Amino acid sequence: NRHILEVKHLKTYFPVKNGLFAKKTEYVKAVDDVSFCLGKGKTLGIVGESGCGKTTMGRSILRLIEPTSGSVKFLGEEITALSRSKMREFRGEMQIIFQDPFSSLNPRITVFDTLEEALSIHLPGESRVERTEHIHQLLDMVGLNISHAHRYPHEFSGGQRQRIGIARAISVNPSLIIADEPISALDVSIQAQILNLLQDLQGQLGLTCIFVTHDLSAVKHISDRIGVMYLGSMVEQADTDDLFSNPLHPYTKLLMSAVPIPDPTRKKEKIYLHGDVPNPADPPTGCSFHTRCNQCMDICSSIKPQEIEVESGHMVACHLYL
Ligand code: SF4
Numbered sequence: 500n501r502h503i504l505e506v507k508h509l510k511t512y513f514p515v516k517n518g519l520f521a522k523k524t525e526y527v528k529a530v531d532d533v534s535f536c537l538g539k540g541k542t543l544g545i546v547g548e549s550g551c552g553k554t555t556m557g558r559s560i561l562r563l564i565e566p567t568s569g570s571v572k573f574l575g576e577e578i579t580a581l582s583r584s585k586m587r588e589f590r591g592e593m594q595i596i597f598q599d600p601f602s603s604l605n606p607r608i609t610v611f612d613t614l615e616e617a618l619s620i621h622l623p624g625e626s627r628v629e630r631t632e633h634i635h636q637l638l639d640m641v642g643l644n645i646s647h648a649h650r651y652p653h654e655f656s657g658g659q660r661q662r663i664g665i666a667r668a669i670s671v672n673p674s675l676i677i678a679d680e681p682i683s684a685l686d687v688s689i690q691a692q693i694l695n696l697l698q699d700l701q702g703q704l705g706l707t708c709i710f711v712t713h714d715l716s717a718v719k720h721i722s723d724r725i726g727v728m729y730l731g732s733m734v735e736q737a738d739t740d741d742l743f744s745n746p747l748h749p750y751t752k753l754l755m756s757a758v759p760i761p762d763p764t765r766k767k768e769k770i771y772l773h774g775d776v777p778n779p780a781d782p783p784t785g786c787s788f789h790t791r792c793n794q795c796m797d798i799c800s801s802i803k804p805q806e807i808e809v810e811s812g813h814m815v816a817c818h819l820y821l
Contacts, residue, residue, distance in 0.1 A: 503538065503573065503675065504560070506533060506534055506536070506569070506572075508534055509559060509560075509566055509571065510568045511529050511565075512527065513529055515780050529552045532569075532732065533728075535726055538707075541723040542709075542721055542722045543709050546713065546714075546718060547713065551729055551731070557595070560578070560677065561590075573675065574592065591620075591671040591673060592673050593673055593675045594673040596676060596678040598681065601660055604652040606651065608651070610650060610666075620671075622671070637666045641662040643666070656689075657684060657689065658689035658692060665696065665700070673706070674707060676707070677708075677709045681693060682694060697710075722739050723738065723739060724736060724737065724738050724739060730779060730782050730788075731782075732816065733814075734750055734817065736813075736814045738812055738813075741813050747817065748788075749792045749794050749819075750792070753793075774791050783800070786802075796818060802818070805821075807821065
């Protein structure tokens with residue numbers, strides 16, 4: 500099981516000025532020392548509340564945001580060390596699907612032209628006939644009607660626009676897709692359709708995926724592994740079945756208690772997350788979750804827990820397991 504993607508000690512910090520005359524620059528540690536690996540054809544779900552750094556992490560891997568330090572090895576290449584022109588060549592291998600496809604689609608060009616634009620950069624050798632055939636095939640793969648190819652983005656529903664975004668992402672034959680909250684802007688009735696489409700395409704094309712979401716239940720059925728992020732750190736990561744059968748981190752347990760259980764005979768104690776996510780510019784000392792943790796101990800407010808492997812492939816960063 501060769502890893503197609505290896506992320507090590509990834510950090511993405513943003514400078515913030517605290518007041519006009521502040522002497523020292525403070526940093527928001529949006530991604531703070533995150534490591535994980537991903538095998539070819541696998542899906543990793545990244546889960547966390549808004550502001551936990553999951554979107555920044557996805558974009559840092561693609562270098563849409565430049566990481567501060569750390570290593571991102573993709574297909575054996577150190578991505579962080581690539582020049583801009585080499586990175587452009589690599590872009591075809593790594594694609595992103597955005598939360599709001601409307602804002603990422605050019606409103607002035609048709610779906611056909613949107614896909615043509617992507618294909619002309621990555622497959623410049625295609626003839627006109629081949630190109631048209633290719634675009635029709637892509638529309639068909641994502642479940643859009645070929646006769647709508649010459650419509651503009653505003654003529655489609657939210658779900659259809661997301662299908663266009665997906666068609667654009669797969670048009671260049673990528674190895675890795677990062678889907679950043681791809682269903683959270685859609686109606687609940689449409690969400691399952693888009694999830695199923697992504698899952699089908701992944702199987703058909705052998706894609707490796709990172710699925711970023713705030714909704715743990717959304718990733719349960721499509722992820723092989725899940726990483727849980729809190730304030731820039733990965734607090735737990737495990738294979739999906741292990742995570743759901745044996746969640747270790749108090750934060751993961753809290754997120755899970757919010758997942759509805761379809762079986763009404765199974766009783767479960769409901770625990771609620773109290774308080775908001777702390778300000779990332781001024782995170783708590785020690786374990787960043789200690790201000791909301793129901794199992795907090797003395798050590799937790801002063802010493803940050805390191806990530807350890809509790810069982811094979813099941814990692815957690817919490818003093819309860821040290
Ligand atoms: Fe809770 Fe302490 Fe574990 Fe942090 S380290 S999650 S505060 S028990």
